Amino acid sequence: xxxxxxxxxxxxxxxxxxxxxxxxxxxxxxxxxxxxxxxxxxxxxxxxxxxxxxxxxxxxxxxxxxxxxxxxxxxxxxxxxxxxxxxxxxxxxxxxxxxxxxxxxxxxxxxxxxxxxxxxxxxxxxxxxxxxxxxxxxxxxxxxxxxxxxxxxxxxxxxxxxxxxxxxxxxxxxxxxxxxxxxxxxxxxxxxxxxxxxxxxxxxxxxxxxxxxxxxxxxxxxxxxxxxxxxxxxxxxxxxxxxxxxxxxxxxxxxxxxxxxxxxxxxxxxxxxxxxxxxxxxxxxxxxxxxxxxxxxxxxxxxxxxxxxxxxxxxxxxxxxxxxxxxxxxxxxxxxxxxxxxxxxxxxxxxxxxxxxxxxxxxx
Numbered sequence: 001x002x003x004x005x006x007x008x009x010x011x012x013x014x015x016x017x018x019x020x021x022x023x024x025x026x027x028x029x030x031x032x033x034x035x036x037x038x039x040x041x042x043x044x045x046x047x048x049x050x051x052x053x054x055x056x057x058x059x060x061x062x063x064x065x066x067x068x069x070x071x072x073x074x075x076x077x078x079x080x081x082x083x084x085x086x087x088x089x090x091x092x093x094x095x096x097x098x099x100x101x102x103x104x105x106x107x108x109x110x111x112x113x114x115x116x117x118x119x120x121x122x123x124x125x126x127x128x129x130x131x132x133x134x135x136x137x138x139x140x141x142x143x144x145x146x147x148x149x150x151x152x153x154x155x156x157x158x159x160x161x162x163x164x165x166x167x168x169x170x171x172x173x174x175x176x177x178x179x180x181x182x183x184x185x186x187x188x189x190x191x192x193x194x195x196x197x198x199x200x201x202x203x204x205x206x207x208x209x210x211x212x213x214x215x216x217x218x219x220x221x222x223x224x225x226x227x228x229x230x231x232x233x234x235x236x237x238x239x240x241x242x243x244x245x246x247x248x249x250x251x252x253x254x255x256x257x258x259x260x261x262x263x264x265x266x267x268x269x270x271x272x273x274x275x276x277x278x279x280x281x282x283x284x285x286x287x288x289x290x291x292x293x294x295x296x297x298x299x300x301x302x303x304x305x306x307x308x309x310x311x312x313x314x315x316x317x318x319x320x321x322x323x324x325x326x327x328x329x330x331x332x333x334x335x336x337x338x339x340x341x342x343x344x345x346x347x348x349x350x351x352x353x354x355x356x357x358x359x360x361x362x363x364x
Contacts, residue, residue: 006020016115022303037055039052067293104132112135135321136338144190165181176227180284189236306325
């Protein structure tokens with residue numbers, strides 16, 4: 001009996017369970033394959049005792065509609081930077097990748113399918129270079145992985161944000177207020193851009209286009225006549241003004257290597273007041289609400305296609321590759337090509353031009 005291990009790493013997002021289910025269902029057709037799930041990314045293999053679980057059709061039944069991941073996930077630690085506490089109370093990290101690969105060999109794992117975003121696929125590439133048979137599946141609500149038109153979870157996040165904008169419009173119009181909604185998007189503004197168009201926002205601020213407060217104020221002023229009106233501003237968490245850098249800080253969490261974002265909405269609110277905006281301004285930060293909930297039909301389908309394709313790449317022994325969506329096909333691409341550059345919003349792209357054609361102000 002051959003064994004494939006499934007890993008979910010990085011931040012969670014709607015559709016992860018659909019991928020797991022699709023891998024299990026496709027593998028069951030082959031009869032001589034067993035699917036093993038690793039708990040909390042690769043940490044399940046590295047822990048003592050090992051935390052893994054056999055996945056079959058009985059324990060993936062009904063998970064298609066569930067958000068999150070039945071395997072758990074983490075963006076802390078990992079095979080190349082396992083955190084250890086020193087005798088003096090400080091923390092450091094060690095490379096346990098060779099040890100992990102040996103454990104996988106002992107467990108009889110023939111291949112690994114790693115479902116994750118940019119950081120997870122960098123781990124996939126490094127493990128592949130060490131000789132591990134590994135396949136990548138792209139996952140990120142930010143939609144910032146190149147080589148694929150969309151990543152699953154993105155459309156669900158956009159739907160969540162759009163529904164929130166719909167609700168803010170009613171209260172904003174009732175009170176003649178300006179509402180700033182801060183959404184996820186560290187380096188890419190796809191969630192902000194798509195939801196701004198879908199929700200009919202007036203201003204969209206994204207990391208790829210540093211903003212001018214004066215430009216935004218002009219748009220706000222155009223929305224008010226004799227003090228009556230309202231304005232909806234959608235801002236990605238990684239956005240920043242043309243006169244300053246990103247609002248971020250170094251994380252103090254052990255094993256967490258990303259910088260902490262957050263605060264651009266509050267900063268923008270104060271900037272608008274300092275610029276002379278005298279209307280009532282309120283801030284809503286959606287945060288991790290965007291990661292949760294039931295995946296949309298689009299994301300369920302895309303995730304299922306990715307899962308089936310990933311296992312078929314295992315059968316074809318196309319290791320070191322990642323599944324990708326290139327409309328209308330599900331293809332595979334070399335992982336090193338995927339992580340070479342992020343998928344960002346181009347200021348002259350069709351979506352940006354559509355937004356501008358609808359009167360949405362970017363502040364640049």
